[in-house]
């Protein structure tokens with residue numbers, strides 16, 4: 001369970017990027033975070049994984065308040081949060097298996113990871129995850145030999161190898177074609193359901209967000225202007241979030257999927 005309470009962020013440059021943001025996400029719920037460019041989506045994700053310190057407010061994960069922690073405490077918090085990135089962030093020259101095992105870096109000692117001697121249980125878990133994301137036969141391949149969709153599957157397996165309590169997913173499909181994007185969204189949803197993982201997906205594609213998430217949070221100028229189901233995200237609400245636009249093509253897109 002993630003709880004964000006009255007979080008605001010004012011950058012040193014003076015921009016108010018988040019304005020009194022509050023919401024909570026129960027275990028297993030996948031939330032699509034939408035809003036125009038500059039609305040504060042990345043800032044919110046960064047406040048949660050503690051790359052950015054909120055100016056005020058608090059964030060708690062599984063009952064532990066994670067705002068205001070020391071840098072030593074942050075290491076243990078970050079390993080509880082799995083990150084999945086638009087550009088995958090894999091180590092290209094390493095194998096698929098080694099990339100997945102790097103999800104354990106927050107747990108194993110420096111020398112174990114330097115010598116690439118991960119505990120047996122970690123390796124077994126990595127194999128099980130590669131099987132789950134459909135990449136078992138690619139375990140020994142170098143990451144740079146994979147397609148975009150396969151790379152994102154490695155990114156998902158790596159985040160899960162970490163045993164996270166929360167997934168933060170940043171534009172997971174922005175570099176993928178429409179079919180692969182849907183496969184990746186479906187896989188993410190299934191895994192979060194299976195593992196009762198809460199997740200936030202920062203996503204520009206409103207059609208995909210409506211199709212695959214059960215709840216959407218709309219940010220505008222740092223404030224939450226919508227928090228509801230895909231069915232409640234009407235044209236009027238879309239205009240409130242993004243401004244005046246002809247949304248009929250969006251409806252057609254949704255119907256044709």
Ligand SMILES: Nc1ncnc2c1ncn2[C@@H]1O[C@H](COP(=O)(O)OP(=O)(O)OP(=O)(O)O)[C@@H](O)[C@H]1O
Nearest residue numbers: 011012013015017036037038039040041042043044
């Ligand atoms: N490091 C920073 N220093 C100063 N201002 C920043 C910084 N990062 C973001 N901002 C400002 O905070 C506001 C919110 O930016 P943010 O990147 O969180 O929006 P976003 O919704 O993620 O946008 P996009 O969809 O384009 O990634 C913007 O006005 C931006 O200029």
